[in-house]
Amino acid sequence: MYTAAAWTHNESASEYIWKGMNHMETFDAAYFDRGIERRGTNAVKWDGMYRQHGDKDMIPMWVADMDFPSPPAIQAAVARVAAQGTWGYTLVTEEDAKALCGFWKRRHNVEIETDQVLMSPCVVTGMRISVQALTMPGDGVLINPPVYGPFYQAVRESGRQVIESPMILEEGRYHLNFTDMEEKLASHAASAILFCSPHNPCGRVWTEAEMSELLALSRKYGTPLICDEIHAEFVYAPARHVSILELADPMDAVVMLCAASKTFNVAGLQQSAMVSRNPQIRRRLATCRDRAGVVTGNPFSLAATRAAYTDCDAWLDGLLQYLVENKDIVMEHARSWKQVRVLPLEATYLMWLDCRELGLSQEELLKALLDAHICVNDGRFFGPLGEGFVRLNIGCPRAQLRAALACLDKVFCR
Numbered sequence: 089m090y091t092a093a094a095w096t097h098n099e100s101a102s103e104y105i106w107k108g109m110n111h112m113e114t115f116d117a118a119y120f121d122r123g124i125e126r127r128g129t130n131a132v133k134w135d136g137m138y139r140q141h142g143d144k145d146m147i148p149m150w151v152a153d154m155d156f157p158s159p160p161a162i163q164a165a166v167a168r169v170a171a172q173g174t175w176g177y178t179l180v181t182e183e184d185a186k187a188l189c190g191f192w193k194r195r196h197n198v199e200i201e202t203d204q205v206l207m208s209p210c211v212v213t214g215m216r217i218s219v220q221a222l223t224m225p226g227d228g229v230l231i232n233p234p235v236y237g238p239f240y241q242a243v244r245e246s247g248r249q250v251i252e253s254p255m256i257l258e259e260g261r262y263h264l265n266f267t268d269m270e271e272k273l274a275s276h277a278a279s280a281i282l283f284c285s286p287h288n289p290c291g292r293v294w295t296e297a298e299m300s301e302l303l304a305l306s307r308k309y310g311t312p313l314i315c316d317e318i319h320a321e322f323v324y325a326p327a328r329h330v331s332i333l334e335l336a337d338p339m340d341a342v343v344m345l346c347a348a349s350k351t352f353n354v355a356g357l358q359q360s361a362m363v364s365r366n367p368q369i370r371r372r373l374a375t376c377r378d379r380a381g382v383v384t385g386n387p388f389s390l391a392a393t394r395a396a397y398t399d400c401d402a403w404l405d406g407l408l409q410y411l412v413e414n415k416d417i418v419m420e421h422a423r424s425w426k427q428v429r430v431l432p433l434e435a436t437y438l439m440w441l442d443c444r445e446l447g448l449s450q451e452e453l454l455k456a457l458l459d460a461h462i463c464v465n466d467g468r469f470f471g472p473l474g475e476g477f478v479r480l481n482i483g484c485p486r487a488q489l490r491a492a493l494a495c496l497d498k499v500f501c502r
C-alpha cells in the first residue's frame with residue numbers, strides 16, 4: 089500500500105503541519121494539496137535554503153523541483169530496487185530506451201528509435217558533452233538570454249565562448265531576434281546553438297514557425313543545434329510543445345536533451361538522455377562521453393525513469409491540471425501588484441517576474457524578499473539581462489503558494 093502524507097500550512101509561515109495518511113490513488117487537487125515533507129532530506133530547496141539564510145520561517149520558491157511526492161509507480165520501482173539488498177554494476181538495457189521512446193511517441197507524437205538514444209546522468213552533463221563534441225575549443229556558442237544559468241557555464245567551462253543573442257521583450261512577451269542570430273552565425277562568431285525549449289525562465293513555448301526558422305538557420309550555416317527540452321511536458325494549452333525532432337531530418341546536426349527528472353520530480357536521481365537521429369553526431373557524442381568517463385547505470389535512476397516513462401501518465405495529467413490552476417491563481421493575484429509584471433506562463437512551473445518598476449536595486453529587491461521570508465531565484469542567475477527580475481517556482485501545494493503570495497505582497501504592494 090502506498091502511503092503518502094499530508095501537510096497543511098498553518099497561517100504563520102513557520103508552521104508546517106505534517107501528518108501521515110493513506111492516500112487514494114487519484115491524482116486530483118486534494119492529492120497535490122497534500123504535498124510532501126522535504127525538510128530534513130537534504131533537499132537543496134529546503135535544507136539548502138535554511139543553511140544559506142538561517143530562517144526557519146522562509147518559504148522556498150526557488151530551486152526548480154516540486155514539493156509533491158513522485159508518482160506511486162516510481163516510489164514502488166525505487167522500493168523494489170532498494171529491496172534487492174545489493175546494488176552492483178547495472179546494465180542499461182534496451183528497455184530503458186524503449187520506455188523513453190514510448191513516452192515521447194505517446195505524449196509528443198515524436199518517433200525516436202532506441203539506437204538514437206544515448207544515456208547521460210544529468211541534462212547539464214548532456215549539454216556539456218554536446219558542446220564539447222560538436223564544437224572546437226575557442227568556438228562561440230550562441231545562447232538566448234535571459235536563460236538557465238548553467239548554459240553559460242556549460243559553454244565557458246568547456247573552453248568555448250558565450251555568444252549572446254538576447255531575446256526581445258515586447259508587449260510583455262519574449263521573442264527571438266532571428267536577425268541578430270543570423271548575423272552571429274553568418275559571421276562565424278558562433279559555431280553551435282544551445283537552445284532552451286520550452287524556455288526557462290521566460291516561460292515561452294516556441295511555435296512551429298519559430299522552431300522551423302531556428303532549424304533553417306542551423307541548416308543554412310551548418311551550425312549544430314543542441315536543444316534542451318527538459319521542460320517539454322509542462323506546456324499549457326492551447327500551446328503545444330514542438331520538439332526539434334519533429335522537424336529535423338535524420339542528417340540534421342541536431343541533438344535533443346531530455347529527462348524524466350523535472351516532470352516526475354526525480355532530479356536527484358540524475359538520469360537523462362541525448363537523442364540524435366544523425367549517426368555521425370551520435371558517434372561524436374559517444375566518443376566525448378566515453379572520453380570523459382561519463383557512465384550511467386545507477387539501478388535506482390534507471391528503474392525510476394522506466395517507471396516514469398511507462399506508468400505515470402495519470403499522475404502527470406493530474407499534475408498539469410494542478411499547475412494550471414496554480415498559474416491562474418498567481419496571475420489573478422498579481423493584478424494587485426501595480427509595479428510588478430508576471431510574464432505569461434506558456435510552459436514550465438517557473439514564473440518570471442519583472443520587478444524593474446519597483447525602483448529597487450537588485451540587492452534591495454532580494455533583501456526585501458528575504459526579509460519577507462520568501463526565497464526566489466535572483467534573475468541574474470539567468471545572465472545580466474535578469475537584472476530587475478526574479479523567478480518564482482509554483483510547483484508546490486496551494487497552501488504554500490498562497491503563503492508565498494502573502495510574502496510577495498509585503499514587497500510588491502507597498
Ligand SMILES: Cc1ncc(COP(=O)(O)O)c(C=O)c1O
Nearest residue numbers: 152210211212236288316318355
Ligand atoms: C532548462 C534546464 N536544463 C537543465 C536543467 C537541469 O537538468 P539536470 O538536473 O538534469 O542537469 C534545468 C533545471 O532547472 C533546466 O531548467
